[in-house]
Amino acid sequence: MPVYTYRKEGKTVTEFAKEFNRKKRELFARYYGFLNPPQQEAVATVNGPLLVLAGAGSGKTTVLVNRIGNIILFGNAWQSEELPDDAEQLYPQMLEAERGSRAGIRSVLEQMAVDPARPWRVLCITFTNKAANEFKERLQTLLGERARDIWAGTFHSVCVRILRRHIGLLGYPTNFTIYDTDDVKKVIAAIMKRRHMDEKILSPKAVMGLISRYKDKSYTPEEMLMDAGKDTRIIKSAEVYAEYQRELKQSGALDFDDIIMLTETLFREHPAVLEQYRNQFDYVLVDEFQDTNPSQNRLVAMLGGGKENVCVVGDDDQSIYSFRGATVENILQFDHTFPRAKIVRLEQNYRSTGHILNAANAVIKHNKGRKGKNLWTKAGEGELIHVHRPMTQGEEALAIVGEIRKQVNAGKRKYGDFAVLYRMTALSNNIEQTFVKHRIPYRICGGLRFNERREIKDVLSYLSVVNNPADNVRLRRIINVPKRAIGDTTLLKLETIAGREGMSLFEVASNADGYSEMGKAAGKLKEFARLIDSMREFGETHSLTATVEYVLQSSGYMRFLAEEANADGDTEHEREQNVKEFLSTVKMFEETAEEPTLASFLEEMALVSDLDELEEGQDAVTMMTVHSAKGLEFPVVFLVGFEDGLFPGMQALMEGSEEEERRLAYVAITRAKEALYIYHCESRMLYGRTDLRSASRFLGEIPEEDCEKSYKNPSRRSDYTREAVTFSRPASPAGGQSVFEAGDRIKHPFFGAGEILTAQNMGGDMLYEIAFDSGSTKRIMGSFAKLTKE
DNA sequence: AGCTAAAATGTTTTT
DNA sequence: CATTTTAGCT
Numbered sequence: 033m034p035v036y037t038y039r040k041e042g043k044t045v046t047e048f049a050k051e052f053n054r055k056k057r058e059l060f061a062r063y064y065g066f067l068n069p070p071q072q073e074a075v076a077t078v079n080g081p082l083l084v085l086a087g088a089g090s091g092k093t094t095v096l097v098n099r100i101g102n103i104i105l106f107g108n109a110w111q112s113e114e115l116p117d118d119a120e121q122l123y124p125q126m127l128e129a130e131r132g133s134r135a136g137i138r139s140v141l142e143q144m145a146v147d148p149a150r151p152w153r154v155l156c157i158t159f160t161n162k163a164a165n166e167f168k169e170r171l172q173t174l175l176g177e178r179a180r181d182i183w184a185g186t187f188h189s190v191c192v193r194i195l196r197r198h199i200g201l202l203g204y205p206t207n208f209t210i211y212d213t214d215d216v217k218k219v220i221a222a223i224m225k226r227r228h229m230d231e232k233i234l235s236p237k238a239v240m241g242l243i244s245r246y247k248d249k250s251y252t253p254e255e256m257l258m259d260a261g262k263d264t265r266i267i268k269s270a271e272v273y274a275e276y277q278r279e280l281k282q283s284g285a286l287d288f289d290d291i292i293m294l295t296e297t298l299f300r301e302h303p304a305v306l307e308q309y310r311n312q313f314d315y316v317l318v319d320e321f322q323d324t325n326p327s328q329n330r331l332v333a334m335l336g337g338g339k340e341n342v343c344v345v346g347d348d349d350q351s352i353y354s355f356r357g358a359t360v361e362n363i364l365q366f367d368h369t370f371p372r373a374k375i376v377r378l379e380q381n382y383r384s385t386g387h388i389l390n391a392a393n394a395v396i397k398h399n400k401g402r403k404g405k406n407l408w409t410k411a412g413e414g415e416l417i418h419v420h421r422p423m424t425q426g427e428e429a430l431a432i433v434g435e436i437r438k439q440v441n442a443g444k445r446k447y448g449d450f451a452v453l454y455r456m457t458a459l460s461n462n463i464e465q466t467f468v469k470h471r472i473p474y475r476i477c478g479g480l481r482f483n484e485r486r487e488i489k490d491v492l493s494y495l496s497v498v499n500n501p502a503d504n505v506r507l508r509r510i511i512n513v514p515k516r517a518i519g520d521t522t523l524l525k526l527e528t529i530a531g532r533e534g535m536s537l538f539e540v541a542s543n544a545d546g547y548s549e550m551g552k553a554a555g556k557l558k559e560f561a562r563l564i565d566s567m568r569e570f571g572e573t574h575s576l577t578a579t580v581e582y583v584l585q586s587s588g589y590m591r592f593l594a595e596e597a598n599a600d601g602d603t604e605h606e607r608e609q610n611v612k613e614f615l616s617t618v619k620m621f622e623e624t625a626e627e628p629t630l631a632s633f634l635e636e637m638a639l640v641s642d643l644d645e646l647e648e649g650q651d652a653v654t655m656m657t658v659h660s661a662k663g664l665e666f667p668v669v670f671l672v673g674f675e676d677g678l679f680p681g682m683q684a685l686m687e688g689s690e691e692e693e694r695r696l697a698y699v700a701i702t703r704a705k706e707a708l709y710i711y712h713c714e715s716r717m718l719y720g721r722t723d724l725r726s727a728s729r730f731l732g733e734i735p736e737e738d739c740e741k742s743y744k745n746p747s748r749r750s751d752y753t754r755e756a757v758t759f760s761r762p763a764s765p766a767g768g769q770s771v772f773e774a775g776d777r778i779k780h781p782f783f784g785a786g787e788i789l790t791a792q793n794m795g796g797d798m799l800y801e802i803a804f805d806s807g808s809t810k811r812i813m814g815s816f817a818k819l820t821k822e
Numbered sequence: 823a824g825c826t827a828a829a830a831t832g833t834t835t836t837t
Numbered sequence: 838c839a840t841t842t843t844a845g846c847t
Contacts, residue, residue, distance in 0.1 A: 160837080161837095187837075353836075456834055457835085458833070478835095657836095677833095681834055683833075696835080
């Protein structure tokens with residue numbers, strides 16, 4: 033015990049300690065002065081379980097970032113009552129710092145840190161990879177390079193990282209393949225066909241959904257069967273599930289659900305492994321907790337179980353993924369899992385203006401069984417919510433164009449301020465086409481993804497087989513592409529033998545001459561197997577990019593694409609361009625990834641979403657589904673198709689999941705910062721059918737006084753007058769992502785700097801002809817090339 | 823085996 | 838409506 037000089041001033045140690053801690057808290061409050069009191073509490077509560085109920089726009093991200101920063105910089109200093117040994121020396125510094133800068137306060141606080149965590153001891157689980165990267169970036173300004181070492185990612189990416197190390201314990205290969213929904217569907221359909229199940233009665237998609245729902249709860253096929261009762265659909269599906277799981281394991285493949293489920297299995301069956309990670313992670317944080325499924329919830333309980341330094345953040349009103357097995361129970365029962373849990377509510381909204389917030393509150397109030405909260409704001413009333421009733425979806429799109437044009441031309445807004453949100457991707461078409469026609473620059477999220485294009489999937493399949501030859505699904509995809517005279521008959525024989533011998537298709541193909549029934553096809557099969565082997569051998573001694581190039585050439589796939597393009601008269605050679613663009617993705621990955629291996633590249637390709645790749649900075653209107661918009665905000669939001677049967681959707685109304693649709697509406701409304709435009713058409717054509725439609729029931733839940741309707745009565749007769757659409761010279765050179773024209777200097781991630789020779793509009797996308805400084809001239813689609821101004 | 827033309831099929835939302 | 842799947846033909 034040091035002898036405190038303050039004792040000379042007549043203070044006892046206890047008195048001094050009290051004063052020291054009071055001063056310490058004052059400094060903390062000063063340092064985190066930009067946060068409101070509940071936010072500060074969330075940041076300061078470092079040890080022990082914590083549930084943060086964060087309403088929309090309540091500064092949730094700021095809290096999470098600063099909480100992690102606090103954990104790493106100051107540790108448990110705020111909560112701790114213990115006096116540091118050098119408290120005596122610190123105290124005058126504290127008094128000094130109090131009058132000084134933020135940096136000064138920070139440095140004193142750092143000296144008072146109690147058990148600050150090393151970055152790699154912090155696990156932060158986010159909903160998207162994009163969110164994880166944003167966290168890391170924001171933390172970098174707070175922590176510097178250390179921020180890189182934080183374990184931040186989605187449940188899936190974190191679990192894959194763990195599984196890569198330990199999945200051998202479960203009898204899977206470490207180079208496992210990750211199957212996407214497409215692959216899964218193929219396997220399920222094949223199994224059902226083999227079992228002579230009638231697709232009319234039970235579709236592969238339905239079976240897939242049922243299995244997935246059970247996997248979300250980590251049920252085994254046996255457990256699913258037990259749970260099925262007399263429901264034959266579930267019984268049948270459980271049977272398929274058993275076979276499906278065997279088949280995936282044999283192929284060394286995991287589906288999205290397996291990634292979570294098997295991690296849980298790993299931890300349960302190998303407690304030593306769980307112990308290792310429990311020890312490693314001093315702190316566990318989970319964002320968007322309302323959208324976790326039971327398996328994920330158990331993982332959190334497992335990983336955080338020891339130290340109980342678990343912080344989950346979420347909003348039960350924004351739970352919108354129950355169709356994917358997420359359950360709001362996880363958040364409602366968090367204090368059941370962790371009885372010591374402290375609960376912090378963030379209810380002050382910093383995002384939206386008054387009328388928008390009123391509308392959101394009013395709508396969500398109709399839901400039963402919520403934790404209950406009411407968002408409030410200090411911001412003014414703002415604009416009324418603009419409600420319009422166009423006759424058709426054509427007018428709906430034109431009205432949006434008119435509004436955007438008007439506000440951009442007036443200099444009031446830029447394109448990037450606007451977002452168009454819709455319930456279904458199918459609704460994006462009208463809008464997109466109208467945008468192209470009227471030269472409104474936009475970026476679209478969802479729908480056709482780059483790596484879902486046929487040629488990209490083919491190339492990825494080659495790479496998957498090279499990485500994991502046991503991968504039967506991917507092998508089947510490319511064994512005869514380009515044509516190698518390995519047809520259905522040969523494939524069927526191959527499958528029969530493989531099934532009989534318990535071998536993979538590749539193994540059988542490698543030894544095809546050992547089976548007399550293969551006949552003359554044996555040579556072809558062996559040749560194919562040798563080809564794959566040569567690719568793998570090449571990969572062992574060459575870089576990733578070189579290997580991919582080798583695969584493209586030796587497989588004959590590039591030549592195949594070229595011939596196909598010529599035959600189709602496709603002078604643009606679009607597919608080839610896409611593959612070249614893919615190659616630049618590979619190159620970029622190789623340059624930036626921590627571990628530039630084929631396995632980790634394939635992993636990244638499997639786990640990134642197009643939301644992750646949505647590039648910021650371009651001045652363009654954003655178009656996305658309401659689901660994708662979760663966590664985002666925009667100054668102006670256009671909500672289209674706000675009609676009964678669409679939003680809430682037909683299916684939802686039938687199934688009685690109206691409350692989830694209402695939450696979705698709540699999410700949509702709360703994306704808007706300053707202005708919200710709601711559209712519902714009198715008639716809409718969807719899937720070739722035109723129907724009369726009435727406004728969403730949720731619209732009626734928004735108070736009249738918060739709205740400004742362009743029509744007076746609820747009748748179908750239109751008194752809507754079309755917005756004046758000015759056909760003036762467009763402010764932007766083209767639609768789509770394009771912001772370049774001939775003569776512009778640009779930079780390409782793969783090919784380097786260059787100059788645009790020509791730019792032509794191709795159905796909403798831009799085709800650029802670019803002369804690169806390296807001497808080559810290339811044609812590149814605007815939507816794939818991540819071109820930047822030089 | 824491979825092509826064309828007709829039929830089916832989708833009507834959520836996605837890691 | 839637009840795309841994908843399948844049947845039926847050569």
